[in-house]
Amino acid sequence: MNSIIDDIRAAARQLLADGKVDVVIGYEKGSLPLKSTPCFLRSPQDADKLIWDETCENNLATYAATTAGKKAIIAKGCDSRALMVLLQENQLVRDDLYIIGVSCPGVIDKNKIEAETGEIIEATITDGKVSVKGILCDKEYNFTDVKDAYCQTCRYPNPVLVDLKIGGTVEAPQSDFSDVLALENNSAEERKAYFKEQMSKCIRCYACRNACPMCYCQECFVDCNAPKWLTGGVDTAENLLFQTGRALHLAGRCVECGACSRACPQGVDIRALSRKVNKDVKEMYNHESGISEDIKPALNVYSADDPEEFLVKE
């Protein structure tokens, strides 16, 4: 992806130099191997800090509403979808936003690598190969084998809303909901056992919620104490209530960026829940969030022609 970086830097430099934006939100090199870190640039001289590669895993749309002033945001396909939903939900002012869109071949699932190599000491990405020196062993991977699970089923790697598009387009992987079907086909007992194990890992740090661009409620239901929906308990049942509650709040809004799963320090399979909800929304409402400005969020529209029986008609 790296020939693209010069164009991203040039665009950021120009936007800041011309005073068109106050801040450029992008990625810079992180302190850990295979990890980038979000950065906020306010001076044209800083544009060279920007990077663009398979480690740019955070969804920068999360910062859009909380960063003051006019901002340019580097947006992958999923990030641009998130920005679109935020605009549709009146959380952002379009004129304050400049979207630098970049097509995305996917990001690395570092956890998958570290499960084998142990903590990564050094790593390089060259020509689709990821070479890792780990504390347990050294290993070389094909990028496609260690691509984040969300990216493997991503249908929108190309930004859907841009002010400036940089680089070429990426072919969207063929994907269906076979991953959800596989889980659905398990027996109730097997699914219960699976989610019980997953939820036992959750420490309720809320990294998933805070990394999610769509989780912007001023008061999250888990923090509300009148009424108190949840205790501070960290048992499996309470954790499941939090995770399913969050997944349902995202019905028709989740853009499948995977920021929640990648943020989770405990490796909880949050994706299993969000994919199921997204499959249901697709089947029931034929809706995918944030793919067009003309399509309103599935659960935000009212139609007198709604075929559902519950709709009261004269």
Added chain:
Amino acid sequence: MKISKEKFGQSFDALTAEYQVVAPVSEAGAVNFKAAKSFSEVKQDYLNSKLPPKSLLFPQHEKLLSYVKDGKDITVKNELKVGKTVLFGIRPCDAKAMLLLDKVFKNDQYRDPYYFDRRDNTVIVGLACNKIAPTCFCSSMGISPACSEGSDLLLIDLGDSYNVEVITEKGKDLLAGLGELAELSAEEQAIVDTVKSAQTTSKVDVSTITAKLDKMFDNSYWDTLHEKCLGCNACSFSCPTCHCFDISEEVTKNEGSRVRTWDACMAPLFTLHGSGHNPRDKKKTRWRQRMMHKFNYFVHNNGDIACVGCGRCIKGCPVNMDIRQAIDGVNKAEVVVD
């Protein structure tokens, strides 16, 4: 002196009759401290546990007392249950962290019974680090990968046996029942010497940080440090020294309990007053608090930095906030003198 792992394992299994033995166990893809019934469950070659062992003494969610109301009668029940525990295999950073937590839960005016009744009934068997992770920086925090501070016994893994070092009387008593000790071979002594002299490769300079922070409350450094932080609790909950908590009532119709739950300074709710006022309503002030508490206030109050260099917050952060860089930033910040 050394003890063979075979003998140690038998003693470990026997200990579980008298003690709750908590050890590093692999579960759901991660190594954490859990009650183990047999030495065979213990994960030997782990770098460090995903979560710190502090929850053993200071659980994330703990009932302090419970009550039942029957008309005008109220029955209150103390929920503190304490048994004898052996905490096996904790790393020197986490053992040192226990000493720091001790300072929080006991001072000249108060001894927290929930923490200390457990603490006093716990024997800590530390296990030195033969492997050092790139995110470890304990050597900069006054300890080292084979530091004995906080352990009652310190073990060094020699392959088929452990080198055993008695640190406290408690450790001596425990060791008496563990089995016979043997002399180290020259090769084994060499391993011990190597582990004992090892240092972390990652380092930070905290030599002047406390004094520097004295003058930095209004510094512009805080204006940008926090920007990428998401304000989650991943760093605090994975920190072996973070100890802030919330006390609340969990009540149903006629019964309830008073519970203590981990809280974290990175969350806006942490300082939200009942009036709606929030004295730390910005990420900027919350990050300043995190740095000040660990590297300044705790030092003034308790004489130690409240960080042991375990690196868990670095590994767990979703946006790669790195405490080593934050420390470096403080060192480099310009202080304007009036």
